[in-house]
Amino acid sequence: MTVTQLPLVDFGLFLHGNEDQREQAAKQLVESFVNHGFVRLKNHGISRDFVKQIWHWDRAFFQLPDEVKMKIVHHPGSNLQRGWCRKGTETTSKLHKENAENSPKGKGELLDEKEHFDCGPRGDSEFPNKFPSEGDLPGFKAFIEQYFDIAQEVSRHIMRACEVGFGMPRNSLVERCIPSASELRMLHYPPVSVERLQTGTIKRAWPHTDFGIITLLFQDSLGGLEFEDRNKPFTFVPIISSDENELIVNTSQTFQRWTNGVVKAGLHQVNVPPELRTAKEGYIPARYSSVFFLKAHREVSVGPIDQFVTEERPPMYPNITALQYQQEMTEILY
Numbered sequence: 001m002t003v004t005q006l007p008l009v010d011f012g013l014f015l016h017g018n019e020d021q022r023e024q025a026a027k028q029l030v031e032s033f034v035n036h037g038f039v040r041l042k043n044h045g046i047s048r049d050f051v052k053q054i055w056h057w058d059r060a061f062f063q064l065p066d067e068v069k070m071k072i073v074h075h076p077g078s079n080l081q082r083g084w085c086r087k088g089t090e091t092t093s094k095l096h097k098e099n100a101e102n103s104p105k106g107k108g109e110l111l112d113e114k115e116h117f118d119c120g121p122r123g124d125s126e127f128p129n130k131f132p133s134e135g136d137l138p139g140f141k142a143f144i145e146q147y148f149d150i151a152q153e154v155s156r157h158i159m160r161a162c163e164v165g166f167g168m169p170r171n172s173l174v175e176r177c178i179p180s181a182s183e184l185r186m187l188h189y190p191p192v193s194v195e196r197l198q199t200g201t202i203k204r205a206w207p208h209t210d211f212g213i214i215t216l217l218f219q220d221s222l223g224g225l226e227f228e229d230r231n232k233p234f235t236f237v238p239i240i241s242s243d244e245n246e247l248i249v250n251t252s253q254t255f256q257r258w259t260n261g262v263v264k265a266g267l268h269q270v271n272v273p274p275e276l277r278t279a280k281e282g283y284i285p286a287r288y289s290s291v292f293f294l295k296a297h298r299e300v301s302v303g304p305i306d307q308f309v310t311e312e313r314p315p316m317y318p319n320i321t322a323l324q325y326q327q328e329m330t331e332i333l334y
C-alpha cells in the first residue's frame with residue numbers, strides 16, 4: 001500500500017484534554033512515529049503570530065551581506081554547529097550510502113544547496129553561540145532565544161506524550177533532556193536553476209536522518225520536505241501542510257537508539273515541490289524553513305533504555321554519551 005499523507009494529530013487534546021483525550025492523542029502520536037517516523041501536529045501551542053515572526057527573522061538573517069555573516073561563520077569539524085553554515089559546508093548525502101549508490105557515476109560530490117544559522121542553548125559555555133551583533137541585526141538574538149525556549153517546551157510535552165504512549169515511567173524521557181543541549185536552525189535554500197538540479201549532483205537536502213531525539217519543523221508555503229514511504233524504501237512522499245501553522249515532527253537517531261530500534265528515525269529529504277518538477281528551464285524559487293533538534297543532555301547515554309531491551313531484542317546500540325555521538329556524526333557531515 002502506498003502512503004500518501006501523514007497523520008495529523010490534534011495535540012491540543014494532549015495539552016488541555018481530559019485523561020482519555022490525553023491518552024488517545026499520545027497513542028496516535030506514538031503510532032505515527034512508529035509507522036512513519038513522522039507526524040503532523042495542530043494546536044501544538046506555538047501561535048500563528050509567532051510562526052509569522054519566524055519567517056520574518058529567517059529572511060532578515062539571510063538578507064545580511066556575506067561579509068556580515070562571515071563574522072559568525074562556522075568552522076567545520078567535530079565542534080557543534082554555531083553561527084552561519086555557508087552553502088557547501090554541510091553535506092547530508094554523506095549520511096547514507098544509498099545516496100552515493102544512486103548518484104550519476106563519476107559526477108563528483110553530492111552537495112546540498114542550502115545555508116543555515118545554528119545555535120545551542122542560551123549561554124552554552126562548551127560550544128558558545130555566535131549571533132550577529134545588535135548593530136548588524138537588532139532583535140535577532142532575543143527572538144531566537146525566545147523561540148528556543150518555546151520549542152524546548154513544546155518538545156518536553158511531546159516527550160511526555162511519548163512516555164504516556166509507551167507506558168513509560170513519568171519523566172523517563174523528559175529528564176534525559178535536562179539541561180538542554182538542543183539546537184535551533186534557520187534555513188535558507190536559495191533560488192536554484194533547473195539546469196543545475198538536472199546535473200543530479202545537487203539537492204536542497206539529500207535523504208538523511210537527524211541525530212537528536214525528535215526534530216520540530218516549520219516550512220514556508222513553497223514546501224519540498226518529503227518523508228520516506230517505508231513500504232517502498234528510499235522512495236519519498238511530499239509533506240503537504242493543510243495549514244501554515246502545522247508543526248511537522250520527525251523521530252531521529254537518538255530516539256531510535258533509546259528505543260532499541262522500536263521507533264526508527266524518519267528518513268527525509270528536501271526536493272523541488274511536485275508542481276514545479278516538470279519545469280525544463282528557469283529557476284526554482286527560494287525556500288525558507290526552520291528546525292529545532294531536541295537533543296539529549298550531553299552526559300546521558302544514547303544506548304537502549306532498559307524497557308526496550310528483552311531476550312528477543314538484545315541491545316542493538318552501544319552506550320556512548322549523547323555528546324560523543326553528536327560529535328562523531330557531525331564530523332561525517334563535512
Ligand SMILES: O=C(O)CCC(=O)C(=O)O
Binds near residue numbers: 289
Ligand atoms: O528544510 C527542511 O525542511 C529540512 C531540513 C533538515 O532536514 C535538516 O536541517 O536536518
Ligand SMILES: [Fe+2]
Binds near residue numbers: 208209210268
Ligand atoms: Fe533533517
